[in-house]
Amino acid sequence: MPVREKFEAGLKELQEKLTELGEFSIQALQRSLAALETQNIEMALEIIDDDAKADRLYEEINDFAILLIAKQAPVAIDLRRIIVGIKIATDIERIADFAVNIAKATIRIGNQDLVKPMVHVKRMLEITNEMLRLSLNAYNEEDTRLARKIAEMDDEVDDLNKQAFMELFEISKNKPEYLHQISQLTFVCRYLERAADHTTNIAENIFYLVKGRQYDW
Amino acid sequence: MSTVFVDKVKKAVESNDLDGKVKNSVYKTNQLNLWYGDNHALKNIDLDIIENEVTSIIGPSGCGKSTYIKTLNRMIELVPGVKTSGEINYRGRNIFDKDYGVEELRTKVGMVFQKPNPFPKSIYENVAYGPKIHGIRDKKILNEIVEKSLRGAAIWDEVKDRLNQNAYGLSGGQQQRLCIARCLAIEPDVILMDEPTSALDPISTLKVEELVQELKENYSIIIVTHNMQQAARISDKTAFFLNGEVVEFDVTDKIFSNPKDKRTEDYITGRFG
Numbered sequence: 307m308p309v310r311e312k313f314e315a316g317l318k319e320l321q322e323k324l325t326e327l328g329e330f331s332i333q334a335l336q337r338s339l340a341a342l343e344t345q346n347i348e349m350a351l352e353i354i355d356d357d358a359k360a361d362r363l364y365e366e367i368n369d370f371a372i373l374l375i376a377k378q379a380p381v382a383i384d385l386r387r388i389i390v391g392i393k394i395a396t397d398i399e400r401i402a403d404f405a406v407n408i409a410k411a412t413i414r415i416g417n418q419d420l421v422k423p424m425v426h427v428k429r430m431l432e433i434t435n436e437m438l439r440l441s442l443n444a445y446n447e448e449d450t451r452l453a454r455k456i457a458e459m460d461d462e463v464d465d466l467n468k469q470a471f472m473e474l475f476e477i478s479k480n481k482p483e484y485l486h487q488i489s490q491l492t493f494v495c496r497y498l499e500r501a502a503d504h505t506t507n508i509a510e511n512i513f514y515l516v517k518g519r520q521y522d523w
Numbered sequence: 524m525s526t527v528f529v530d531k532v533k534k535a536v537e538s539n540d541l542d543g544k545v546k547n548s549v550y551k552t553n554q555l556n557l558w559y560g561d562n563h564a565l566k567n568i569d570l571d572i573i574e575n576e577v578t579s580i581i582g583p584s585g586c587g588k589s590t591y592i593k594t595l596n597r598m599i600e601l602v603p604g605v606k607t608s609g610e611i612n613y614r615g616r617n618i619f620d621k622d623y624g625v626e627e628l629r630t631k632v633g634m635v636f637q638k639p640n641p642f643p644k645s646i647y648e649n650v651a652y653g654p655k656i657h658g659i660r661d662k663k664i665l666n667e668i669v670e671k672s673l674r675g676a677a678i679w680d681e682v683k684d685r686l687n688q689n690a691y692g693l694s695g696g697q698q699q700r701l702c703i704a705r706c707l708a709i710e711p712d713v714i715l716m717d718e719p720t721s722a723l724d725p726i727s728t729l730k731v732e733e734l735v736q737e738l739k740e741n742y743s744i745i746i747v748t749h750n751m752q753q754a755a756r757i758s759d760k761t762a763f764f765l766n767g768e769v770v771e772f773d774v775t776d777k778i779f780s781n782p783k784d785k786r787t788e789d790y791i792t793g794r795f796g
Contacts, residue, residue, distance in 0.1 A: 310793045379752055381779045384792045518781030 313378045320371060320391050321446050327363045327398045328442040332435045334360070334405035335501065339431050342412045342494065343424050350409035360402035367395040383515070390515040394445060397504040401438065404497040411490040411497075421477050421484045421491070426470035430498040433463050437505040444512045453509035463502040470495045548612075549574040549713055549743040550595060555609035557590060557767075559602065564590050566767045568609070572760075577735055577744045579754035579775065582764035583795060588747045591764065592715050595745065596632040597625050614712070630657070633706035637718040639698035641690035641705070646673075646682050649690050649701055653709040668708050676704035677734045696727020703734065714738065716746040720753065732757050751791055755779045763787045 334353060341349040371392045374380070380388060437456050444452035471492060478488045513521040550572040557565035565587045572578050580588040593599040595611065597618060610617045618628055641649050650669045659665060669686070673679040678700040682693070690701055699719060706714055716735075720728040728750075735744055735757050748754050754761050755775060762772040763784075771778065771787045782788045789795050 313793070381751070381755065381791050382782060382788055385780075 316374045317387055323367045324391055324394055325442050328438055330360055331398050331402040332438055334402050335431060335435055338405040338408035341409055345417055347413055350412040353409040354406050357402060357406045360399055364395050364399040386515045390511045393511050394508050397507050401501045401504050404501045407497045408494050411494050415487050415490050418487055421487055426466050427494060430463050430466045433459055434498050434502045437502055441505045441508040448516050450513055450516050453512040456509040457506055460502050460506045463499055467495050467499040546573045551612040553610045558606045560604045564767050568769055570762060570772060574743045575739055576759040577739050577757055579758035579761045580747045581751060581754050586764040587767040588764045589717055592717055592745060592747050595715055596629050596634055630709055631711055632713045633711035634715045635702050635706055635719045638722050639695055639702050641698050641701050645687045646690050647686040650704050650708045672704040672708040675707045676700045696723050699723060713743045718747055
């Protein structure tokens, strides 16, 4: 029989809100890349507008977590569940901001032909979104094994970012008229690489949640 | 690194004190067992209480925490049918030794109870009572003791103009601090507190908690509390009792942030049962 039913329900609600914010960020990244690939300015503008929802969710999570602490006076792992929830929310909200940054890059590139197909970028997005999904599962399940996997996946994103940068750098030598677009695409790669780093932060925090000690990979 | 320094650090680590000062044990409990008739209430208790620290004892009702604290000043002997084995060494001497006088022990170990229990006398007489019993008659010395004790219990300013009024006229929180003053008047070494704030309002509770923090400079304090936030706020070490056993005894920060034992975690997070 759960003794602190109301508190347990509060923790569950916190998880649900974080999952909602996480799903929103995953979708936002997905859409931002679709807008870039199809050079859909209208869609890019929508992504920028929609970001207010992520900000609202983020504030809601913070208010909810603070009330939970104030009313339930949690200690030990319960306190870590909430504190880590607040920290994760910051990382996820930041990831949603990267979708906005990518949308802005799409607008800046405009309708100039793309210098290359988005192979690296697409792969980076796939991995980053998978990392974010895993990190949400790891938080909900308090699973350090999943958290460890996220850290390993981050290396792959870092490698792809380096490869993409080198490729864009080579193209820039022969096509100086595309320099503006190339710099924007370099930024896009950088945004995805940073988004992956934020999921690694989440994974570190899950280790802290479960073990009660700080980890840094 | 000099060997002296290394030895000092080792000693500090051994005595669980990393701020550089090596502290002594005030109470060392070795394999204490206690029975109420057939009921085995305390089982193989080993606890080392360090001087000038606040040690909290927490645990659900019936876990033996009050029994333990009452054993420390041998008040438990007032309960018929109590039997003990093992040792409690107070400042190196077993309090169960045949030649250990209980009065001698209790002048060193004061106690504050759950409900304030002032005598039906004036505020002054409540505090002067103990010293008078110990033979102090000089009015000037008694006045000094009363003032010092009331100041020590952070109640002097509230009562200095009405020392001759009956203690029953004080509020519950004031009465409890008066009882603490009465305890200080005999200049004890240790103060035992059995749920000292459970009958007090939140402000009086905080006043007593602050007082405990001040008192530990000069006294060693052992406090039984049902209020876990209180244990977390005021104590240096915390012992978690369950079914007459010490499940975990550690630095309070550790107990309330990352306890070792699952049962401790279940209790402090309110998931018992």
